[in-house]
Amino acid sequence: MNFEYSRTQIDLINTLTSTLKKFDDDYWLKCDVEGNFPEVFFKAMAKGGWLGVALPEEYGGSHLGIVDTAIMMMNIAKKGGMTAASSIHMNIFGPSSLVKYASERQKKEWLPQIISGKTKMCFAVTEPDSGLDTSRIKTKATKSGNHYVINGRKIWTSAAQVAKKIMILTRTSPRKNDNPTEGLSLFFTDFDKKKIETKIIEKMGRHAVDSNLLFIDDFNVPINHLIGEEGKGFKYILDSLNPERILVAAEAIGIAENALDRAVSYAKERKVFNIPIGKNQSIQHPLATGWAQLEAAKLMMFKAANLYDSNLSCGLEANAAKYLAAEVGMEICKHAVATHGGMGYAKEYHVERLFREMMIPYLAPVSQQLILCYIAERALGLAKSY
């Protein structure tokens, strides 16, 4: 066993940190208050080569594994919260299906643009009525000559307002009860604002990275924008579920570290009844508990990432990491606000923003409850409950 960062990983963190330093708290606060995409940050990430961190070198990427990518996303969230992480999350994590399943020609055309940051992409999977049961999506792609015609509605598509490309999951043949995930197909294509109407979902936090309803109406997609084989789209997406959970856990951990650091600093400086409030066990013990649980969640996240990079089964660990990180993250953010007393409610102390952002990894990409079902079934061998 070995739980330490390698020399290369420490270098990666140091290089990243020097870029992140250029974006101070006010930058992220302003993005959130004004609801503007953190464009300058995005460009700095692109320029530093960070967007291609997990992509093959032949297209301009660095071909690092999920462990390194998690280290990166954790440190980004530790500085800029979910605002920072979400602004690049899809460019980092989205193309993995392309790498595995797109044709050489497609990859050559698409990946360099994603890596260079010229193209922002969005991902349209979830639908209003399907919830967590992806097999029930209804958006249909009908083949017609050398293109498909897509119609349907998508929800919770992030960054659709700024994206040039869209990855979209559709039904190309009807749902069968005995094989419900067969017949879904995945496309990667230009985001045509004439055929895809977007409606921003006003939400609790992360105002800088838009979330959207998409109304897709007779949207023509060339057949050479289909990824891999028709009908295999669910499988392609499944492959990326575990890395997604690992990265979301890493982001949750970063946000929690951000909030914990602020709480600790405030607890040291703020005096009430003539002593720093952090001298009170009622202030310091919840933070200490948070620290211990967070470090443990981080170990689980790295274990999952490590298994993934070793091509070993990592579903239990990836799910456990997302679960643990989200639970302790919510607690830390709550205590970080409470540590600040009334000032915790003021935007200028930043912890309320992190609290609102932490709710994202708590809710997505899968609910805490479904993770517990997964663990109960797969780790403990108990019966399916739903």
Place this chain on the structure above:
Amino acid sequence: MNFEYSRTQIDLINTLTSTLKKFDDDYWLKCDVEGNFPEVFFKAMAKGGWLGVALPEEYGGSHLGIVDTAIMMMNIAKKGGMTAASSIHMNIFGPSSLVKYASERQKKEWLPQIISGKTKMCFAVTEPDSGLDTSRIKTKATKSGNHYVINGRKIWTSAAQVAKKIMILTRTSPRKNDNPTEGLSLFFTDFDKKKIETKIIEKMGRHAVDSNLLFIDDFNVPINHLIGEEGKGFKYILDSLNPERILVAAEAIGIAENALDRAVSYAKERKVFNIPIGKNQSIQHPLATGWAQLEAAKLMMFKAANLYDSNLSCGLEANAAKYLAAEVGMEICKHAVATHGGMGYAKEYHVERLFREMMIPYLAPVSQQLILCYIAERALGLAKSY
């Protein structure tokens, strides 16, 4: 023992409900999104006579006790959350010091206007450096002929943007270590925007009712705007601490009921994997736990109110009610969001707003930690810890 509402109390709820019905969810959402004071609601409350519910009949009030006032505030929060409750909270709760300690002449001049809603009032106590240690406020009132000159800074003054009157606590003689709360004086006077500069504190929620920093600069207040005796202001305010905690507990309970109702409705309607999600124990049990704890907190709140109305000591119960209501309230709001899945993060489902609003009674008017200190000392006889 008897735990049931009286006939009169049921009537009160029914009358109130018919007014509240006029303000639907979208009204409250709009107030929050646009940050506008709920003026129409405030006027309706005034018109219905609700603002004077706890004030003497001779000035136009209804002279009901804290039990009835708590019932009222709980039901208001159950419909309109903290946005509704805070918009009238100060008119309801603030004048209690006037009733007890102002002169007959002052009361005749001021109370009818407060009751009729012609005057909104705000309350300036807390200061940036005093925190929960009120004896350390520094705002000074210096007597000079037939007026006092006030200078200082206040923080977290609600509704200062719309208030015509201000109640303000000041130092009129220096702090003594052996009697630190002596020498504070209370004024009630016109809010002079030329002498009091306001700065809105951007905050996590309840955007419709502003919170402010006040910069008070050579503000002249006539001596006949002093309440009671000079130097006794802290005592006057102390009297109202328990009713305030009871009402805040009632408001927290109302918000929690609001969120719980929404979660239950959504859990009944929303189907995933072909069953209503509320059929899952992982969804329904946290809500059931919330229900049980909330009902228990409500009993504690009513016990405190009942003791207060009977002129019995109620400090332990008032503090316990605020503590319990805030704890279960936070849990219920979190689970209400989680029950909605991703939709819980969207403003249009309202639970995220209630979650942000619930943080207010969690943080104020006293921290959960200080309440536990109070209980440890007063109920259990343990030593002061700070």
Place this chain on the structure above:
Amino acid sequence: MNFEYSRTQIDLINTLTSTLKKFDDDYWLKCDVEGNFPEVFFKAMAKGGWLGVALPEEYGGSHLGIVDTAIMMMNIAKKGGMTAASSIHMNIFGPSSLVKYASERQKKEWLPQIISGKTKMCFAVTEPDSGLDTSRIKTKATKSGNHYVINGRKIWTSAAQVAKKIMILTRTSPRKNDNPTEGLSLFFTDFDKKKIETKIIEKMGRHAVDSNLLFIDDFNVPINHLIGEEGKGFKYILDSLNPERILVAAEAIGIAENALDRAVSYAKERKVFNIPIGKNQSIQHPLATGWAQLEAAKLMMFKAANLYDSNLSCGLEANAAKYLAAEVGMEICKHAVATHGGMGYAKEYHVERLFREMMIPYLAPVSQQLILCYIAERALGLAKSY
């Protein structure tokens, strides 16, 4: 509303307390260590007339309601834990079916002996394979002339080693799926040790009041020992479910108060690092939290009892009271042990005994999980989950 004890109730507590004082901590510890039934205590209770507290005056009882009975059981548990409470629980609570459904003749014969303490009774309902699904019990009573022949197995029958009488639930006609609880019959009869073999279940705590497996073999019971009508036994028992939950909640609260008092005393006296450990917030805050939640659970318990005594529906409140009391009770007992540090593990400090005893109301007479199902269905209207 009114949350205070009446004068009569205060007198009841005072009278009871003077009897309870005669049994010190060592008495209860010795009962537990040696596993001996607290016979002297039982006799003192009988002599004081406490066994008939809830039974009609015409048979020697005091005809008090559940509120008063709960006050009594809570105070008994507060002094002697579950050891004390369980030793009389069945004599107090068991005969309620007799009062309602037995014939005048039966009552005249049986009740005075129960009230005087000449007869200890036990109650045989649960079976190894039926669990919480009472409709599935298999013990059969077959009519044969002027008696029934009973065969079957019962589990968790308390006090069978010392009881002279047994109340027993049996099947007298086969289970029907459309009306599974029909066809059960209730008997009250002599405990015949020749026909009923008992096997003590070694258990975690409450060693002084035995729990048993019963093997019933061709046990003849005269037909005039049938209670009420044949086939209606389940209904007769159902009637007593809510009072049972209320009393168990009261007992749990008493145990928790016992443990809390000990923890507070120890926290005041014990000095480490030169200060009483109770000055630490990490010691005092969990106890203060426990106090607040316990008082709230107590209010819920009294609300349920009050509704019951007023012939109003009290199922939700009775279940919520048992749930809340057991949850906070377990927490308080855990913290009481932890407050004592290593000494908490030693029998002579009593808190470990209370911890072991608190597990009983946590597990019985119904699980915490089934209560949450009940609340979810009845209070919130959510679908049955199992």
Place this chain on the structure above:
Amino acid sequence: MNFEYSRTQIDLINTLTSTLKKFDDDYWLKCDVEGNFPEVFFKAMAKGGWLGVALPEEYGGSHLGIVDTAIMMMNIAKKGGMTAASSIHMNIFGPSSLVKYASERQKKEWLPQIISGKTKMCFAVTEPDSGLDTSRIKTKATKSGNHYVINGRKIWTSAAQVAKKIMILTRTSPRKNDNPTEGLSLFFTDFDKKKIETKIIEKMGRHAVDSNLLFIDDFNVPINHLIGEEGKGFKYILDSLNPERILVAAEAIGIAENALDRAVSYAKERKVFNIPIGKNQSIQHPLATGWAQLEAAKLMMFKAANLYDSNLSCGLEANAAKYLAAEVGMEICKHAVATHGGMGYAKEYHVERLFREMMIPYLAPVSQQLILCYIAERALGLAKSY
């Protein structure tokens, strides 16, 4: 990073498991019920060479590190709970001060006997009045010719009834406020039952391994039984605090896995309302949560052990591991009992025994509260609170 067992470690587990298999559940239950030291198990461990696992090869040990020792203790506790672990804990963990600080001659005399199991040892540190503040112990060793005379009282000395050797910490010079831990001296000597009166402390669990009060009266110890230098005893013991916490965490994790396995098995087999109870989310989710938190605690424990074996600072991780393991362990044991319903209270289902045993690592060797203080100070830089 790498989180997997090595081939050697897997072999170690397999070899150990084959020995452990010889001791079934009834063996451990019987030890607990009868309060007998598990002598047969102890001998099997000695025969297998397990007692010397962490000791130098030159004295007959295997010289493995703390990682391997933790793996061993975790697996032992997973089979036989604290009864098994405690019976050998002191032989495994106690001699580390000897290895580091005893003379070559002492080691040659003592270590082989400990490794072979011929000698059981006990450890006398804590005193009734010193609690967790070791500097305040009062047991005095006075030099007199070629021996020391020891007088004093010790508490919580395990296995004193069966031990032949005693390691004992004493004061050899008075406590100074500016260096309170100076002046303590450590001895290893024969346990002389004539000079050391023992009194067994009746306790909550682990009845098979006795805990004791020691009354030491003019006990003569030869000067060549002093370990290292006079006055340096505290330092010698300090060295072993982190390994002790790591091993206790490993034992807690083993007990929790034991309880979790039993809960899962029961939840699969037991049917109520015609379905296995484990199909209920209210049963399976607490177990799944327990699994996730336990795996995370295990990673923290191994991280601490790994740091220790690499001669790196491991105080934070060792403390965090003990904290996390004890917290989740208590929760798992509680849910394991609750999963069994009433049967959880019966000794024959074993989970109640594990619940009672889990309280030991919750309370010792350091309280959960002091660990949080340590983390708050060392990891977060907050002020000392006590």
